[in-house]
Amino acid sequence: MKALKNSPKFLTGLIIITCLIVLALMEPYINDYRLKGHSPTEIGLYDIFLEPSWEHPLGTDSYGRDVLALLLNGLKYSLFIGFTAGGLATIIAVFLASLAGYKGGKIEAFITVLSNSILIIPSWPILAIIVLFVKKIDLFTLSVILAFFSWAGPSRQIKPQISSLKARPYVDLARVNNFSDLEIMFKEILPNFLPYILVGFSVAVTGSIMAETALRIVGLGPGDIPSLGQVINWAIYSGAMAIGQYLVILIPITFLILIFVSLNLINVGMDEILNPKLKQITGM
Amino acid sequence: MKEPLIEIRDLRVYFRTIYGDARSTDGVSLKIFENEVFGIAGESGCGKSTLVEGVLRLMKPPGYIKSGEVIYKGKNLFELTEEEFNKIRWKEIAYIPQGSMNSLNPVLKVEEQMIDAILSHTDTSKEEAKQIALEALDSVGLPEDVINMYPHELSGGMRQRVCIAMSTCLKPKIIFGDEPVTALDVVMQKLNLQTIMHLKEKIGLTVVMVAHDMAWHAEVCDRMAIMYAGKVVETGPVEEIFLNPLHPYTEGLLNAVPSLKRKFAKSIPGIAPSPLNWPPGCRFHPRCYRKMNICENEEPELKLIDSERYVACHLYNGGNWK
Amino acid sequence: MKQLVKYFLKRVLLYFLIFVISLSAFFFFINLVPGDPVTRYVQQLEQRYGISTPLTEEIVRKYKEAFGLDKDLFTRYILYIRRLVFEFDFGPSFVAFPKPAYSLIVDALPWSIGLLGTAVLTSWILGIFIGTVIGWKRESKVSNFVLICGLVASQIPSYLLALILVMVFSFGLGLFPMGGAYSAALKPGFSFSFISSLIYHAFLPSMSLILIYVFGVMISQRALVINLLGEDFLKLAEAKGLDKKRLIKRYILRNTLLPQATGLAMSLGFIVNGFFLIEWIFNYPGIGRLFMMAIREMDYNVLMGITVTTMFCVLTANLIIEFLYPLIDPRIRRG
Numbered sequence: 001m002k003a004l005k006n007s008p009k010f011l012t013g014l015i016i017i018t019c020l021i022v023l024a025l026m027e028p029y030i031n032d033y034r035l036k037g038h039s040p041t042e043i044g045l046y047d048i049f050l051e052p053s054w055e056h057p058l059g060t061d062s063y064g065r066d067v068l069a070l071l072l073n074g075l076k077y078s079l080f081i082g083f084t085a086g087g088l089a090t091i092i093a094v095f096l097a098s099l100a101g102y103k104g105g106k107i108e109a110f111i112t113v114l115s116n117s118i119l120i121i122p123s124w125p126i127l128a129i130i131v132l133f134v135k136k137i138d139l140f141t142l143s144v145i146l147a148f149f150s151w152a153g154p155s156r157q158i159k160p161q162i163s164s165l166k167a168r169p170y171v172d173l174a175r176v177n178n179f180s181d182l183e184i185m186f187k188e189i190l191p192n193f194l195p196y197i198l199v200g201f202s203v204a205v206t207g208s209i210m211a212e213t214a215l216r217i218v219g220l221g222p223g224d225i226p227s228l229g230q231v232i233n234w235a236i237y238s239g240a241m242a243i244g245q246y247l248v249i250l251i252p253i254t255f256l257i258l259i260f261v262s263l264n265l266i267n268v269g270m271d272e273i274l275n276p277k278l279k280q281i282t283g284m
Numbered sequence: 285m286k287e288p289l290i291e292i293r294d295l296r297v298y299f300r301t302i303y304g305d306a307r308s309t310d311g312v313s314l315k316i317f318e319n320e321v322f323g324i325a326g327e328s329g330c331g332k333s334t335l336v337e338g339v340l341r342l343m344k345p346p347g348y349i350k351s352g353e354v355i356y357k358g359k360n361l362f363e364l365t366e367e368e369f370n371k372i373r374w375k376e377i378a379y380i381p382q383g384s385m386n387s388l389n390p391v392l393k394v395e396e397q398m399i400d401a402i403l404s405h406t407d408t409s410k411e412e413a414k415q416i417a418l419e420a421l422d423s424v425g426l427p428e429d430v431i432n433m434y435p436h437e438l439s440g441g442m443r444q445r446v447c448i449a450m451s452t453c454l455k456p457k458i459i460f461g462d463e464p465v466t467a468l469d470v471v472m473q474k475l476n477l478q479t480i481m482h483l484k485e486k487i488g489l490t491v492v493m494v495a496h497d498m499a500w501h502a503e504v505c506d507r508m509a510i511m512y513a514g515k516v517v518e519t520g521p522v523e524e525i526f527l528n529p530l531h532p533y534t535e536g537l538l539n540a541v542p543s544l545k546r547k548f549a550k551s552i553p554g555i556a557p558s559p560l561n562w563p564p565g566c567r568f569h570p571r572c573y574r575k576m577n578i579c580e581n582e583e584p585e586l587k588l589i590d591s592e593r594y595v596a597c598h599l600y601n602g603g604n605w606k
Numbered sequence: 607m608k609q610l611v612k613y614f615l616k617r618v619l620l621y622f623l624i625f626v627i628s629l630s631a632f633f634f635f636i637n638l639v640p641g642d643p644v645t646r647y648v649q650q651l652e653q654r655y656g657i658s659t660p661l662t663e664e665i666v667r668k669y670k671e672a673f674g675l676d677k678d679l680f681t682r683y684i685l686y687i688r689r690l691v692f693e694f695d696f697g698p699s700f701v702a703f704p705k706p707a708y709s710l711i712v713d714a715l716p717w718s719i720g721l722l723g724t725a726v727l728t729s730w731i732l733g734i735f736i737g738t739v740i741g742w743k744r745e746s747k748v749s750n751f752v753l754i755c756g757l758v759a760s761q762i763p764s765y766l767l768a769l770i771l772v773m774v775f776s777f778g779l780g781l782f783p784m785g786g787a788y789s790a791a792l793k794p795g796f797s798f799s800f801i802s803s804l805i806y807h808a809f810l811p812s813m814s815l816i817l818i819y820v821f822g823v824m825i826s827q828r829a830l831v832i833n834l835l836g837e838d839f840l841k842l843a844e845a846k847g848l849d850k851k852r853l854i855k856r857y858i859l860r861n862t863l864l865p866q867a868t869g870l871a872m873s874l875g876f877i878v879n880g881f882f883l884i885e886w887i888f889n890y891p892g893i894g895r896l897f898m899m900a901i902r903e904m905d906y907n908v909l910m911g912i913t914v915t916t917m918f919c920v921l922t923a924n925l926i927i928e929f930l931y932p933l934i935d936p937r938i939r940r941g
């Protein structure tokens with residue numbers, strides 16, 4: 001842990017993502033104050049296509065909405081979906097990886113084929129079709145569907161660790177002392193690979209947000225949840241590009257990239273510390 | 285006084301870590317003379333490999349040469365350019381790495397790996413190079429068809445012998461063998477050691493041999509150095525060191541060798557210190573059974589005791605060593 | 607030899623296994639989702655054109671019959687697979703009814719494969735090259751700078767970069783076309799103007815992939831190279847005093863090729879995911895754009911067909927890469 005403090009990559013990532021999360025948490029207060037109680041998505045609240053000004057730092061869009069308010073609101077939803085889906089995916093991954101690593105044999109082989117299939121096969125079209133044909137899709141359903149497609153990534157991080165931990169003597173010791181399989185899993189193994197779970201988690205969050213944004217940009221998914229992807233979709237379909245309203249698209253893109261980059265920096269930083277060979281690698 | 289073939293002067297090889305520098309080899313000076321077999325011994329982690337890799341300029345970041353000189357033929361090896369040094373490498377100074385059985389490129393045939401080295405240093409044709417390689421393989425007792433095999437098709441002992449053949453095929457002046465025969469069964473170890481010694485006689489090699497096991501030193505070395513915590517604590521002719529070890533650490537090491545007299549080998553008490561944080565004063569004092577007050581504060585220097593024996597220990601101040 | 611045959615057989619078997627599992631999982635997944643495609647399609651027509659309800663009941667029934675959706679799930683599965691395997695048929699397209707979905711897909715596929723193949727191979731080779739250089743010279747400031755850039759760039763989703771590129775270079779600066787695969791004024795053929803138009807149109811779409819994937823490959827290549835630098839056999843190779851070219855080519859590159867090929871195989875699916883949006887953004891006439899059109903029209907058979915086709919293509923690419931492994935690494939060749 002002390003080592004983490006000395007990793008500039010980890011720290012940079014942590015600071016950026018913390019800022020974004022704080023911004024998302026404060027969104028209701030900021031927007032409430034700025035929009036005087038109106039919803040950020042309320043149509044026709046202001047004149048359309050206002051230039052950036054003190055009152056509207058990023059101007060307004062083609063529906064007369066304050067762009068800054070939309071962005072903060074979008075950030076909140078994107079992060080929320082990402083963390084929910086990512087969390088669910090991590091739980092699935094930990095469960096399946098433990099099962100595979102611990103039981104071995106046929107079960108392990110099956111889970112490996114399954115997670116490899118999800119990794120190898122282009123899953124986004126499948127996701128898109130599902131979302132298209134599901135009648136009513138809400139925030140939670142969407143997260144569950146996303147989680148279902150993003151557990152393979154974290155599983156790949158976690159599984160080798162479980163397999164290697166299983167081989168360590170204290171697990172045998174625990175077995176001699178007649179702990180149940182479940183107890184061994186939770187008492188002995190889990191604490192040891194918490195860092196790997198965290199790495200897996202941020203991989204899953206990234207994957208979920210990426211997939212969600214891609215869905216929303218093309219106009220799929222719950223229209224009443226204005227995440228960043230939806231904001232971009234609105235901008236594209238209102239012709240923001242053609243009339244030179246680049247900021248409306250560029251800023252949500254920047255937010256998204258910041259999320260992805262910061263999570264990855266955290267991962268790289270952790271990796272370097274967890275994996276002594278990698279630590280040698282960077283030498284910085 | 286005889287001129288040494290190669291002389292190491294105050295060599296320091298450090299590793300950068302997030303906790304500061306690991307001072308793995310920390311001021312080693314050695315003279316190695318032509319045609320001798322020089323042994324280096326010491327506990328695991330005392331910096332033997334680091335020393336050898338430092339001398340051969342094989343250090344990779346985070347490792348780096350902090351200071352020191354290696355004089356060979358009147359030139360400091362560290363001052364040569366990469367190209368200049370590459371010409372000397374292998375041609376004159378060869379190397380058998382630690383774990384030589386895992387030191388072959390897994391994706392190239394033995395032939396290609398041997399020829400690579402030969403072609404890089406001589407103006408021979410491919411056929412001639414292959415001939416040289418075949419002869420070298422023959423000299424270590426390997427059959428001809430080994431040349432067409434991939435490393436994974438050979439046994440560990442065979443791979444080690446391929447390494448030995450490869451390191452001697454250009455008839456170098458000196459070979460640095462870093463535990464050249466470990467990780468094999470005893471018979472194979474002996475066989476490979478004999479092979480090296482046989483080649484030494486045949487082409488007039490100088491051998492520097494790093495080994496854990498003092499028994500090997502006793503068998504083949506002329507002189508040796510004992511390393512502890514990145515420093516040389518004692519050097520001298522092998523027989524004298526074995527008959528009359530001066531440094532308490534050497535004594536401990538010898539006690540750790542099982543023999544007929546001692547049924548049970550005694551290991552040195554305490555744990556080896558970390559190169560991040562060597563103990564102050566004499567680095568061995570926390571584990572030394574003859575510790576004195578001075579040992580805690582003052583670092584002993586390597587001093588000439590007898591004609592050829594050097595030791596770094598406060599017990600032998602001013603030559604009163606009996 | 608025997609081992610080699612065994613290796614190939616195993617790969618092929620696994621290939622079919624994954625294909626069948628994915629295909630079946632996909633089929634049941636889609637069909638078990640509440641809400642069937644015809645109803646959704648008709649609902650959409652309703653919304654769009656304001657058709658009255660009694661008529662739609664009739665339409666739904668007819669459509670269901672025409673598309674075989676009135677049968678039970680399992681029969682449909684069997685029918686689907688049978689049609690797929692024996693007739694290579696995905697059924698009729700909703701929108702271009704009665705034109706088969708198959709012909710739409712076949713028309714679009716070469717565009718996608720061409721663009722994607724070129725972009726992926728280019729970035730793979732370039733990434734390996736740059737990664738080797740910055741891994742070899744890892745201490746230099748330039749290497750570290752490139753690495754940091756890579757850590758950021760490799761995390762940008764390709765479709766977001768595509769948006770930025772189209773915005774800046776097509777809309778903003780007007781340097782590149784807004785879409786299409788070639789200028790509409792030209793006749794396809796082996797003429798200079800046509801080919802240069804092809805490249806001109808493919809430039810931005812492929813760049814949105816290359817600019818990102820190069821860095822991804824570069825980072826992993828760098829890690830592989832640096833890992834190798836610690837390997838004993840590289841120490842030995844260096845001690846042999848080999849010239850740098852030989853050392854890098856035969857001792858470093860050769861040994862990173864296998865993990866890089868695996869990496870390529872593993873990331874193809876992910877790349878294709880983003881590629882769907884890239885085609886849509888650049889209005890490039892491949893299956894990605896077709897997919898988006900089918901989504902808008904809820905063209906069930908085309909959607910299914912495209913998904914199955916991409917699965918098939920990506921898995922086949924994987925199989926081809928795996929067939930190359932023994933060429934790269936002798937350890938696989940002889941067991």
Ligand SMILES: Nc1ncnc2c1ncn2[C@@H]1O[C@H](COP(=O)(O)OP(=O)(O)OP(=O)(O)O)[C@@H](O)[C@H]1O
Pocket residue numbers: 280299300301306308326327328329330331332333334335346347382496558559
């Ligand atoms: N890359 C590295 N980073 C930090 N410290 C290192 C690194 N490589 C080696 N060391 C340290 O340098 C010290 C000396 O290592 P070295 O390999 O030279 O020991 P050795 O005497 O050869 O041991 P052995 O007999 O086990 O081979 C060790 O304490 C080790 O921890």
Ligand SMILES: [Mg+2]
Pocket residue numbers: 332333334382462
């Ligand atoms: Mg060693």
